[in-house]
Amino acid sequence: MARSHTGEARRGLGASIALHGTLVAASAFALIPLLWLVLTSLKPKDAWISSDVRFFDDPTLANYEYVLTETSFPRWLLNSVLVAGLTTVIGVLIAASTGYAISRFRFTGLRSILWLLLVTQMFPVAVLIVPLYNLLGRMGLLNQYPGLVLAYLTVAVPFCAWLLKGYFDTIPTEIDQAGQIDGLTPFGAFWRLVLPLAKPGLAVAAFYSFVTAWGEVAYATAFMTGDEHYTLAPGLQQFVSQSRAEWGWLTAAAVMITIPAGAVFLAVQRHLVSGLTAGATKS
Amino acid sequence: MTTGTRRDAPGLAADRTVRGRRRAAGPFAGRWSAHWYAWAMVAPVLLVMGVLIGYPLLRGVYLSLTDATEANVGRTIGMNTIPATYRFVGLDNYVQIFSDSEFWLRLGWTFLWTVASVTLTVGLGLGLAMLLNRRLRFRGLYRVILILPWAAPAFVSTFIWRYVLNNDFGLANGMLRAAGLPTVEWLDDPTMAKVSVILVNVWLGIAFNMVALLGGLQSVPRELYEAARVDGASAWQQFRNITLPMLRPVSRTVILLGTIWSFNQFPVIFLLTRGGPNGATEILVTAAYRDAFMGLRDYSGSAANGMVILVLLVVMASLYLRSLRKQGEVW
Numbered sequence: 001m002a003r004s005h006t007g008e009a010r011r012g013l014g015a016s017i018a019l020h021g022t023l024v025a026a027s028a029f030a031l032i033p034l035l036w037l038v039l040t041s042l043k044p045k046d047a048w049i050s051s052d053v054r055f056f057d058d059p060t061l062a063n064y065e066y067v068l069t070e071t072s073f074p075r076w077l078l079n080s081v082l083v084a085g086l087t088t089v090i091g092v093l094i095a096a097s098t099g100y101a102i103s104r105f106r107f108t109g110l111r112s113i114l115w116l117l118l119v120t121q122m123f124p125v126a127v128l129i130v131p132l133y134n135l136l137g138r139m140g141l142l143n144q145y146p147g148l149v150l151a152y153l154t155v156a157v158p159f160c161a162w163l164l165k166g167y168f169d170t171i172p173t174e175i176d177q178a179g180q181i182d183g184l185t186p187f188g189a190f191w192r193l194v195l196p197l198a199k200p201g202l203a204v205a206a207f208y209s210f211v212t213a214w215g216e217v218a219y220a221t222a223f224m225t226g227d228e229h230y231t232l233a234p235g236l237q238q239f240v241s242q243s244r245a246e247w248g249w250l251t252a253a254a255v256m257i258t259i260p261a262g263a264v265f266l267a268v269q270r271h272l273v274s275g276l277t278a279g280a281t282k283s
Numbered sequence: 284m285t286t287g288t289r290r291d292a293p294g295l296a297a298d299r300t301v302r303g304r305r306r307a308a309g310p311f312a313g314r315w316s317a318h319w320y321a322w323a324m325v326a327p328v329l330l331v332m333g334v335l336i337g338y339p340l341l342r343g344v345y346l347s348l349t350d351a352t353e354a355n356v357g358r359t360i361g362m363n364t365i366p367a368t369y370r371f372v373g374l375d376n377y378v379q380i381f382s383d384s385e386f387w388l389r390l391g392w393t394f395l396w397t398v399a400s401v402t403l404t405v406g407l408g409l410g411l412a413m414l415l416n417r418r419l420r421f422r423g424l425y426r427v428i429l430i431l432p433w434a435a436p437a438f439v440s441t442f443i444w445r446y447v448l449n450n451d452f453g454l455a456n457g458m459l460r461a462a463g464l465p466t467v468e469w470l471d472d473p474t475m476a477k478v479s480v481i482l483v484n485v486w487l488g489i490a491f492n493m494v495a496l497l498g499g500l501q502s503v504p505r506e507l508y509e510a511a512r513v514d515g516a517s518a519w520q521q522f523r524n525i526t527l528p529m530l531r532p533v534s535r536t537v538i539l540l541g542t543i544w545s546f547n548q549f550p551v552i553f554l555l556t557r558g559g560p561n562g563a564t565e566i567l568v569t570a571a572y573r574d575a576f577m578g579l580r581d582y583s584g585s586a587a588n589g590m591v592i593l594v595l596l597v598v599m600a601s602l603y604l605r606s607l608r609k610q611g612e613v614w
Contacts, residue, residue, distance in 0.1 A: 034431060034432070037443045101325045105321035121543070131338070134342070215550075218572060251443075
């Protein structure tokens with residue numbers, strides 16, 4: 001509904017209560033699990049084994065201290081930053097050059113490449129995971145960070161190329177032409193003129209690549225073995241394995257993972273949605 | 284340097300038909316060097332995708348036609364190389380899959396899970412988007428809170444839910460007990476486990492749909508509603524005849540993305556219930572993963588399952604592309 005005709009002033013009291021009531025209920029549903037996470041992380045180690053609901057229970061940072069000093073969590077965090085960082089840098093670079101080519105050039109094979117990029121986004125992990133596992137094993141990249149980065153590139157690159165193509169489409173081709181008249185090669189025009197103009201699109205692609213690698217579970221769980229090689233997703237599963245459940249540690253670790261990722265996310269989410277929907281609806 | 288073709292005035296992305304025609308001419312079209320450059324710039328991606336998607340895919344097709352398991356694929360232990368002893372078995376794995384009644388149950392559940400997840404996330408997302416599209420006090424605050432579930436990494440959120448839904452120590456049962464109600468076996472009862480995984484998936488997915496649809500709502504021209512009101516259209520008629528048709532490009536996209544994402548949703552089910560209890564919440568993707576990496580690793584069975592999933596997804600992709608073509612895209 002358009003904003004103009006349903007101003008607060010013209011809404012009846014009952015309608016106002018229903019409106020705000022619904023939104024408050026939805027907000028509570030969205031917020032409660034996250035609040036419960038933070039509250040649990042602040043309780044003493046074994047407080048989670050309590051069947052009655054208590055919001056505060058001797059607040060302490062003991063879980064954080066333990067996770068940071070006594071477990072491999074800092075190592076997992078470092079591994080995740082490393083893998084996600086590499087995925088982001090490499091992924092955005094090659095996705096940008098591909099996105100530019102399919103946005104600007106009309107060449108034989110263009111349609112097949114567009115197809116390929118779209119269809120690979122739909123490949124389920126289950127199809128690729130075994131052959132990829134064997135392939136990485138043969139290349140000696142199993143349980144190695146470069147192997148995991150390569151696996152994540154297969155997820156991040158097709159999507160980012162698609163997204164960046166949508167972004168490059170909005171940059172007038174007159175800019176490239178002006179650059180060519182001044183003697184730049186097509187690649188030079190891309191690198192010196194178009195890329196700097198596409199910074200917002202690149203930021204979204206970088207964010208998407210980072211988050212993909214940061215939150216991926218299946219490849220990380222299957223390809224990495226040994227405490228010191230784990231990234232966060234398989235690492236955290238150690239806290240709540242079949243044999244034990246240390247929810248205090250898990251929640252503390254989860255809070256530390258979520259705060260930086262969430263802050264960046266809230267900053268870029270507007271662009272992310274327009275990128276996602278634009279990339280998918282435009283050709 | 285220019286191609287010399289007449290081109291329309293620079294159009295923005297919104298102006299799609301004009302762009303399509305204009306770019307058909309392209310800035311570097313019709314020149315050999317354009318092809319050369321284009322392929323050079325696409326090459327790294329083709330290389331990565333060829334090696335890491337193309338080869339595994341072909342290999343997967345081959346494996347799905349053999350009886351390869353962990354025991355017979357051959358490997359190198361120290362100095363000794365054990366040769367592979369698996370053989371080509373034709374379509375046996377597929378016959379086995381399609382004659383397994385569990386597969387059909389799982390397929391039914393996978394579809395139910397996908398349809399329920401998409402319907403609920405899109406429906407609730409649209410409802411919230413329409414509420415937020417009004418002039419409203421605390422609008423910004425509601426918006427930020429409602430987006431938060433999207434901000435946490437999915438595997439972290441799934442862990443939180445596993446704790447919240449825990450039988451003995453979880454918040455959900457704790458609140459039921461405090462209210463004097465009987466507790467629910469959220470993750471241990473087969474039916475409730477299905478409800479729970481959908482609940483968690485919906486919780487994760489609403490925010491994206493809400494934000495995308497809110498963007499769509501805000502681009503609907505206000506004059507349309509004003510004209511409709513002058514003509515005496517009711518709120519429902521305005522919704523049916525203005526809001527829904529104007530939202531179609533966005534809603535089609537979110538429905539298709541939601542379908543693909545739910546169909547392939549691995550972390551929620553794997554981390555929340557591990558497919559249990561007794562396989563009740565196992566969808567095709569988690570089942571194929573389990574075949575490949577749990578117990579005796581059944582590589583061939585998993586590969587065959589993967590192919591079945593892939594075929595289902597390619598059918599969906601074709602339907603998607605056909606709908607794009609109807610919109611007048613270049614496909």
